[in-house]
Amino acid sequence: ASAPAGTTESGRSFGKPIPRVExxxxxxxxxRYLDDLGHGALAAAFVRSPHAHAHIRGIDVEAALELPGVHAIYTYEDLEADSPEMAENLPLLIPHPAITAPRNGYPLAKDEVNHVGEAIVMVVADNRYIAEDACALIDVDYETLPAVVGIETARSAEHTVHPDVPDNVAAHLQHGFGDIEAELAAAPHRLTLELEIERSASMPMEGKGVYARWDDDEKALTFWTSTQTSTSARAAIAARLGMAHNKVHCIAPDVGGGFGVKIVHPWPEEVMVTWAARRLGQAGIATEVKWVEDRREHFISSAHERGQIHEVTVGFDDDGRLLAFDFSIWHDGGAYLPYGIIVLLNTSTQVLGPYKPRAFRVDAYSLYTNTVIVTPYRGAGRPQAVFAMERAMDAIAKHLGRDVLEIRETNFIRPEEMPYDFHLIFQDGRPLIYDSGDYQAGMDKLRKLIGWDEFAEYKERARAEGRRVGIGVGAYVEGTGPxxxxxxxxxxxxxxxxxxxxxxxxxxxxxxxxxxxxxxxxxxxxxxxxxxxxxxxxxxxxxxxxxxxxxxxxxxxxxxxxxxxxxxxxxxxxxxxxxxxxxxxxxxxxxxxxxxxxxxxxxxxxxxxxxxxxxxxxxxxxxxxxxxxxxxxxxxxxxxxxxxxxxxxxxxxxxxxxSPPTSTFASGIHAAIVETDPVTAEIRVLRYAVVHDCGNVINPRIVEGQVQGAVAQGIGGALYERIVYDEHGQMLNASYMDFLMPFVTEMPDSLEMDHTVTPSALNPLGMKGAGEAGVIPTSAVIAAAIEDAEGIPITRMPISPSELFELRATHAAP
Ligand code: MCN
Missing domain, CATH: 3.30.365.10 (Aldehyde oxidase/xanthine dehydrogenase, molybdopterin binding domain)
Structure with a gap:
């Protein structure tokens, strides 16, 4: 390949928008993605639970074992017979004192299943067709139990996911600063908002997959996995298989997207495929085993995120100055807690964004439900946090009859106040201190970029033509680079x-x-x-x-x-x-x-x-x-x-x-102009503008690509993407026929971008992170724009045309 444009023999390339060499x-x-490897490997397939909650009374694999081409069938009993390590629960990866009842599953279900899609039996066969046919011959005898689906049901605690967790509460987190009660009592104005973001999930083009090779001469295991964390996956597999690290190698080949769903380690399938490769290799049957997730598996058995209900009470003065921010969160944690409460921690420590209330209180619960586990999905709890804060900012502005930008300006932390210490502990366990940032400069640029000051006139003209248009804004601060x-x-x-x-x-x-x-x-x-x-x-x-x-x-x-x-x-x-x-x-x-x-x-x-x-x-x-x-x-x-x-x-x-002393805090501010159809309630994002600050930029072209992709994902989250379960815990939209993602046709006609640069003093090159930024405020921004267009409070995202249609009807009702 020739030298990429933008570099010179001697010139620095830092800061230059050179095309990506890959x-x-x-x-x-x-x-070379996972499925491009291991063509000679035996194929694995899994029998997965069709029920959201059930006891397993028995498993009959006899008929499947008879099928020609089947080499092995494993259940939890085989793990138990193998070693104490293989029979253990999957680990809690990030412990936290707020986790009161950590519960995790097993590589294969032991005697109960807690969500549709949980793996119960593994079949290893000559190819995937045979393995799937064998799965169909396996008879699992279930005694079904009531399913706990959704936050409201979990909160009611009428039924439990884990019998020894009677209130379904996996974790309870409280923190804050200042005297919230006194500030609320004394505040000239108070407002309370109920807000919700529904469950959703990341959809990398490539699903998960793992391929393992046992070398019986070296007594060594090499496995390739479509992961975001190969060293931790290696450590986890070595521990479970009772092997020394130097005998286990893990390689992430090209990975076709992750967005968080591939963080968790080890996955049940990683454990099972590596273990089976060693076991079959030692028996001289075969040395390679491979499993590649299909799309339905990705929906029902990988991981989701986002689902949270919030209650926000704000106290503020006549100028819109935030005196108190009282924040309650209920998080849909799924059936198990492998990743701890990182999403909840992100929401609860980053909700303040660029603002500085006098008092702040968080009361947050992670609840077990009979649905698939949660791992951080791009933005990881921050889109929910920004939705809560920015909807509150808009509500304050409306209450006081003031401009939404002005209210935000009133509350911004100023550059001269940096580094800004909240006297809280951040999600990385270090003090929550913003290292640098100039939020006002970002807003000033955005105002021009989107043409904020001309919008009122445009809106009026549009109205006269029978069109409904609205504008919305949202700012955020994001702890990056922990x-x-x-x-x-x-x-x-x-x-x-x-x-x-x-x-x-x-x-x-x-x-x-x-x-x-x-x-x-x-x-x-x-x-x-x-x-x-x-x-x-x-x-x-x-x-x-x-x-x-x-x-x-x-x-x-x-x-x-x-x-x-x-x-x-x-x-x-x-x-x-x-x-x-x-x-x-x-x-x-x-x-x-x-x-x-x-x-x-x-x-x-x-x-x-x-x-x-x-x-x-x-x-x-x-x-x-x-x-x-x-x-x-x-x-x-x-x-x-x-x-x-x-x-x-x-x-x-x-x-x-x-090794940095603390995270570094990137920031940004977005605005959108949307149009809603007066008849069909179709929602279209006409323009989207981003002002972004990730400190010194290595490669502006890459950063802009990252922000663009993330904004597209954010628009998906605002208008289209959601995971829908029925009350029995059956996913109703586990295919791309039903789970909507935006095409390029749903992207705004224009997506403009500008940067502010406040370098971080915490690392030698002054950088901050950029990979998640675009997705963080998108739901808040689009909700605000729809609200502006329609004059109806938008408190729940995503929002579809039919939901907007119904909201109109409710709002119009006497
Ligand atoms: N960058 C830069 N200058 C900066 C900051 C970043 O040039 N000041 C560049 C980086 O060098 C890198 C890219 O921007 O090439 C993203 O960098 P960074 O923000 O550090 O993010 P990570 O490299 O840690 O990537 C993780 C991040 C996350 S958390 C998710 S989720 C996400 C994302 O990246 N998943 C992605 N972007 C993704 N992009 C693709 N295509 N696929 C995913 O799965």
């Missing part, structure tokens, strides 16, 4: 090309480009000379993972640390040969050269690849032929010197880690 490969069908750490390894090869690896994974964020930009700048080489590897424990074994918009901040910084170490080492080695001080050397144009000289000039520079040769104990390989190959005359190279200066290790490579 895209040619990915869009031309040359990606620790605890991320690491990277950077190696300059003797060819001068750079190989660099980090442990976190990639699902489409363009890391091969943006991380390469950082390394390329530090080493003074073109971006196209840097190869980035992610998500392969064989290359880099220690990592946390890709979520919470932490890739740029965490791995980006780790790459910078490691590349800087390599650059320093290269200068030290070169200084010995060029006889100049390290301080007088720089890395530029693929050379280590004397500052101010032309890279490549004889006597004042050495190619980076040659420095790599010199750093190597086997540098005698730098003979006449390699001199010719590199075109480097090399008079200045003295082979009698030791490879590296005293105190350094040979090899032009380094491993660096980055």
């Amino acid at each position: 895209d040619n490969r990915l869009v031309s069908g040359n990606g 620790g605890p750490y991320e690491g990277a390894h950077v190696l300059v090869e003797t060819s001068g090309k750079v190989k660099a690896a980090t442990g976190l994974t990639t699902q489409g964020q363009g890391h091969q480009t943006s991380f390469a930009q950082i390394v390329a700048d530090d080493l003074g080489v073109p971006v196209s000379d840097v190869e980035i590897v992610t998500g392969d424990t064989r290359r880099f074994g220690y990592a946390v993972g890709t979520f919470a918009s932490r890739g740029a901040v965490m791995s980006g910084s780790a790459f910078h640390v490691a590349a800087q170490m390599v650059a320093e080492k290269a200068k030290k080695i070169a200084s010995e040969h060029l006889h100049v001080d390290v301080a007088d050397l720089e890395l530029r144009g693929g050379q280590v050269c004397v500052v101010g000289t032309e890279p490549g000039a004889e006597g004042t520079s050495i190619p980076l690849g040659v420095v790599a040769v010199l750093s190597n104990p086997l540098r005698y390989a730098f003979d006449e032929s390699s001199r010719q190959a590199t075109g480097f005359a090399g008079a200045e190279v003295d082979m009698s010197k030791p490879p590296v200066p005293e105190g350094e290790q040979p090899g032009l490579e380094a491993t660096g880690y980055y």
Whole structure:
């Protein structure tokens, strides 16, 4: 591939909108996704519960075992017979003191099922067709139990999901600051809002999947999984299979989207497929097993999010200044709690956004329901939080008859108040302190971008034509780049090309480009000379993972640390040969050269690849032929010197880690103009504008792509996407025929974007995260715009045309 546009031999690429180097490969069908691997593997399929809640009285697998091509059928009994580890509950990944009743399932259901889709039996066969046919021959005897579906039912506690959790409460979280009761009592104005965001789910183009290979000679297991967290998946599988980490390798191949649903580890299927590969491998039956999720499985047995009911009471003065924000949350946590309460923590710690009430109180419950588990979905609790806060802001403005932007301005935290300490604990366990941000600057830009001041006139004209249009706004602050750490390894090869690896994974964020930009700048080489590897424990074994918009901040910084170490080492080695001080050397144009000289000039520079040769104990390989190959005359190279200066290790490579003190806080403000059809109630987003702040930007093209994609997902969440269960816990829309996602035709005619840049002082490159931002305020913004168009309070999202139609009818009723 040719060097991407935007880079120069010596210029910095940080901040340049260079095209993503991975895209040619990915869009031309040359990606290697999970299902592109393991064609010779045996196929796994699962018998999944058709009931939302039931006891399992018995399982008959006899007929299925007889089916030709079936190699193994496993139930929980096989796990129990294998080892205590295999029989254990799946783990609680992020414990928290507010979790009062952690309950988790098993890799295969033990004696009860708690949601439709829960895996009960695994079949391994020659191919998926046979495996599915065998599943159909398996008879599970169920005694059905009443299902708890939806927050209201869970709250009523008439029935329970887990018999030993009588109120269905998995966790109860309370926090805040100030004297909320006193502030509410004294506030000149008070309002209470009931708000709801329905359950939804992320729909990556590629579902989950895992493929495992057992090596009986090495007694080692390698598995490929479509995951966001390969190092943690490796650790989890090693623990469950009772193996040492060095005998288990986990690789995330190309991953066709994750959006949070692929964070959890281990999935039941990961446990079962790896375990079966080892078991069948040891028995000499087969060494490879693979399972690829089908779309229905993705709907019913992977993970959902979003579902929350809120009650907000605000107290404010005549100017609209927020005195008290009293926030109750009920979160639909699903049947089990593998991911703890991270979504609830996000909602409850980020609801304040750019505003600073005098008093704040959260009272939050996570409730068990007989539905599939919850994992954070892009935005992870923040869209719900912003919906609560921004709907309250609009309600205050309406109550006081004031402009919605003005009310927000009144309450903004100001740049001079940064860093702003809320005296609360953030979801990462560290203090909630905003590091930087200029929310007013963002609003000023947005006002122009969307043409806020001209809208009233436009609305009037539209009205006169019989059209209904409305405008809405929503601001947010997002904690990004949480620790605890991320690491990277950077190696300059003797060819001068750079190989660099980090442990976190990639699902489409363009890391091969943006991380390469950082390394390329530090080493003074073109971006196209840097190869980035992610998500392969064989290359880099220690990592946390890709979520919470932490890739740029965490791995980006780790790459910078490691590349800087390599650059320093290269200068030290070169200084010995060029006889100049390290301080007088720089890395530029693929050379280590004397500052101010032309890279490549004889006597004042050495190619980076040659420095790599010199750093190597086997540098005698730098003979006449390699001199010719590199075109480097090399008079200045003295082979009698030791490879590296005293105190350094040979090899032009380094491993660096980055661990931030706290999260860094990105922010943004969005506005939308919508039109609603007076007859059909069809809702159309005409224009959408985003002003976004993720600190210093590595690659504006990537960031804009991330924001654009996330806004599309946000529009999906506002107008189309929701998971619908009936009262028995059966999902009514578990297919793309019924679960609506926006096409490009549903996107606004224009999506404009602008940036403010308030760098973070917490990491060396001043970055903040960007990957989730676009989805966070979208529901709030679109709800506000519909409300403006219709004059009807919008308190529940998503909203469909038929729901708007009914709202009109209710509102018009006497
Ligand atoms: N970036 C940048 N400058 C910044 C910040 C980010 O150039 N100041 C670049 C990064 O280098 C990276 C991209 O923007 O290439 C996103 O970076 P970041 O915000 O750090 O997010 P992560 O890399 O941690 O990715 C995770 C984030 C999350 S949490 C979800 S959910 C999500 C998202 O990314 N899932 C995605 N974007 C996605 N995009 C695709 N295509 N697929 C998914 O599953």
